[in-house]
Amino acid sequence: MTTGSPARTAGEDTNASFLVPVILLGHGSTASALLAAAQGICPTGFENVHAVDAGTGDCEALGERLGAVVGLAGGHPQLLIMVDIVGSSPWRRCVKSLMDGHSAVVLGGLSIPMLLKLATVERYGTDAKSVADACAGSAKRAIVVSEVFAED
Amino acid sequence: MGSNTVTGDQTIVNELGLHARPASKLVALANKFSCEVFIAKGETEVNGKSILGVLMLACPKGGTIRLRCVGEDAQEAHDAIAELIRGGFGEA
Numbered sequence A: 001m002t003t004g005s006p007a008r009t010a011g012e013d014t015n016a017s018f019l020v021p022v023i024l025l026g027h028g029s030t031a032s033a034l035l036a037a038a039q040g041i042c043p044t045g046f047e048n049v050h051a052v053d054a055g056t057g058d059c060e061a062l063g064e065r066l067g068a069v070v071g072l073a074g075g076h077p078q079l080l081i082m083v084d085i086v087g088s089s090p091w092r093r094c095v096k097s098l099m100d101g102h103s104a105v106v107l108g109g110l111s112i113p114m115l116l117k118l119a120t121v122e123r124y125g126t127d128a129k130s131v132a133d134a135c136a137g138s139a140k141r142a143i144v145v146s147e148v149f150a151e152d
Numbered sequence B: 001m002g003s004n005t006v007t008g009d010q011t012i013v014n015e016l017g018l019h020a021r022p023a024s025k026l027v028a029l030a031n032k033f034s035c036e037v038f039i040a041k042g043e044t045e046v047n048g049k050s051i052l053g054v055l056m057l058a059c060p061k062g063g064t065i066r067l068r069c070v071g072e073d074a075q076e077a078h079d080a081i082a083e084l085i086r087g088g089f090g091e092a
Helices: A030-041 A059-072 A089-098 A112-120 A130-143 B020-030 B053-054 B074-086
Strands: A002-004 A022-026 A049-051 A080-083 A105-106 B007-013 B036-041 B044-047 B065-070
Touching: A022 A030, A022 A059, A030 A049, A030 A112, A030 B020, A049 A059, A059 A089, A059 A112, A080 A089, A080 A112, A080 A130, A089 A105, A089 B074, A105 A130, A112 A130, A112 B053, B007 B074, B020 B074, B044 B053, B065 B074
Parallel strands: A022 A049, A022 A080, A080 A105
Antiparallel strands: A002 A105, B007 B065, B036 B044, B036 B065
16 A cells, blocks of 8 residues: 655655665564564675564554554655554554655555565666565565375 | 476485474575575475475475485586485584
8 A cells, every 4th residue: 555645755855876765564573673683595686675573552652662663664655664464553653754744655464575676676767656666565475385295 | 597406315314304403504505505495395496495385395204305406506506405405404
């Protein structure tokens, strides 16, 4: 989904020299933990990726942290935010924080496969929606149900 | 796309198989070459420049994968990746 002010549209303004900034947002400390785990697998490709841990319950503090990180990310219209659960209180806080002038593409279902794709997908000279679509596609393909049998 | 294709089978020798960090090393190496790189296990062939694709093969120690490189620098890519696999991705 895209949220925020219509004056700054997340799917436009593709500057070849600009890296799409990304904010990871999750319950508890999952955002920073998932980022650290993904970096343990793939050490490069996470430039301008910022983890924001929602912790437990303090929405005002979370709003302040999000505001600070949005500022770090440059407040660029190509901002991509990956959240663990769409519709959750951190997600609502995120949307609320964006209403005061910023715009972003928000992708739900934050996972390590999604972050591994993020590390390798081209983020220069593209738009946040394209990056989100690529990450979402990889995350979906990584969901596999298989039966494993013990060896004889 | 060039028609030069180099194919070869390789056995996974490291204890934990083709898990996340080896897959990351393989993909990083594959991406240094301009040719296309494909990795197959059995009937399943994946893009060798995609970590998730390589991981989805779930190849254990002792398993055999088929490396197929297509393009101008296919031979160089094949040899470099094969060497990485034979060396156990630098793991014990």
